[in-house]
Amino acid sequence: MGKKPRRNNYDSEFKISYSRINAYTFCPFRYKLIYIDNLHTPVNADISFGHTIHATLEKFHSQKGETWDFLMECYDDSWRSGGFLTPIDAFEYYLRGQKMLSKYFDTFKQSDAEILYTEKNFDANIGKYKFIGIIDRIDRYPDGTYEIMDYKTHAKVWHQDRVDKDLQLTFYAYACKTIFGFNPDRICIYFLSQNKKIYTKRTQEDVEKAINISMTAAEQIAQENWTPNRAHCQQCDFKYKCRNSICKRKYPTPPKSKEPKLQTKLVIV
Ligand code: SF4
Numbered sequence: 001m002g003k004k005p006r007r008n009n010y011d012s013e014f015k016i017s018y019s020r021i022n023a024y025t026f027c028p029f030r031y032k033l034i035y036i037d038n039l040h041t042p043v044n045a046d047i048s049f050g051h052t053i054h055a056t057l058e059k060f061h062s063q064k065g066e067t068w069d070f071l072m073e074c075y076d077d078s079w080r081s082g083g084f085l086t087p088i089d090a091f092e093y094y095l096r097g098q099k100m101l102s103k104y105f106d107t108f109k110q111s112d113a114e115i116l117y118t119e120k121n122f123d124a125n126i127g128k129y130k131f132i133g134i135i136d137r138i139d140r141y142p143d144g145t146y147e148i149m150d151y152k153t154h155a156k157v158w159h160q161d162r163v164d165k166d167l168q169l170t171f172y173a174y175a176c177k178t179i180f181g182f183n184p185d186r187i188c189i190y191f192l193s194q195n196k197k198i199y200t201k202r203t204q205e206d207v208e209k210a211i212n213i214s215m216t217a218a219e220q221i222a223q224e225n226w227t228p229n230r231a232h233c234q235q236c237d238f239k240y241k242c243r244n245s246i247c248k249r250k251y252p253t254p255p256k257s258k259e260p261k262l263q264t265k266l267v268i269v
Pocket residue numbers: 026027028029030031033228229230232233234236237238239240242243244245246
């Protein structure tokens with residue numbers, strides 16, 4: 001009996017990305033569910049809201065927007081309504097977005113940086129694999145320095161340590177150098193909810209480490225190694241759908257009846 005032929009051509013067409021590596025390192029079986037079985041993670045309010053804000057800023061800056069009215073027009077045009085539990089929930093997010101964008105707009109008006117790119121696609125070679133990604137924004141300052149940033153829309157600002165270890169920023173730095181031909185002078189995550197940028201640096205050693213992580217993940221994916229990592233089941237969106245999950249839905253115990261028990265008496269007549 002010959003070997004079972006592979007379903008995927010991992011050498012010439014296979015593309016890796018930060019999201020794929022992230023999914024694989026979280027749990028190989030999760031990667032399979034998303035990218036092989038095409039099971040979608042459920043859209044929730046935070047995901048929907050994040051897409052809206054990214055799309056708003058892309059539209060605003062790609063059309064060289066300058067005014068608050070135009071930013072709000074981009075916001076309304078980009079609004080995604082999926083994932084909200086109730087219309088009130090959606091409205092609260094909408095107001096939160098307006099507040100977030102007003103602080104963003106004030107900072108933007110005071111900045112002397114030129115916004116070179118928003119949502120910039122890149123396509124780099126890592127070994128025999130193609131690595132694809134999107135950089136949220138690249139700015140150039142009047143002194144000729146460059147800043148690259150990733151937008152985050154969730155409420156909490158990360159600690160410095162987490163930003164320093166963020167793999168996505170390392171890939172951004174790698175892409176800037178190898179594709180766009182410059183070393184970013186500043187790298188940051190822009191936490192839009194607090195209008196706060198947390199800056200970090202990346203060394204050549206960090207980039208090499210990130211490449212090793214990607215190559216290892218890509219090789220394992222090419223070998224179709226889907227060994228589940230059950231340590232992450234509790235945080236996984238598929239915890240109740242995945243056949244390898246350790247999480248099981250609790251069977252609801254019926255509530256105890258509060259009705260008083262009927263007292264029956266046997267009457268002999
Ligand atoms: S539920 Fe557990 S085993 Fe299944 S994909 Fe998620 S982390 Fe992996």
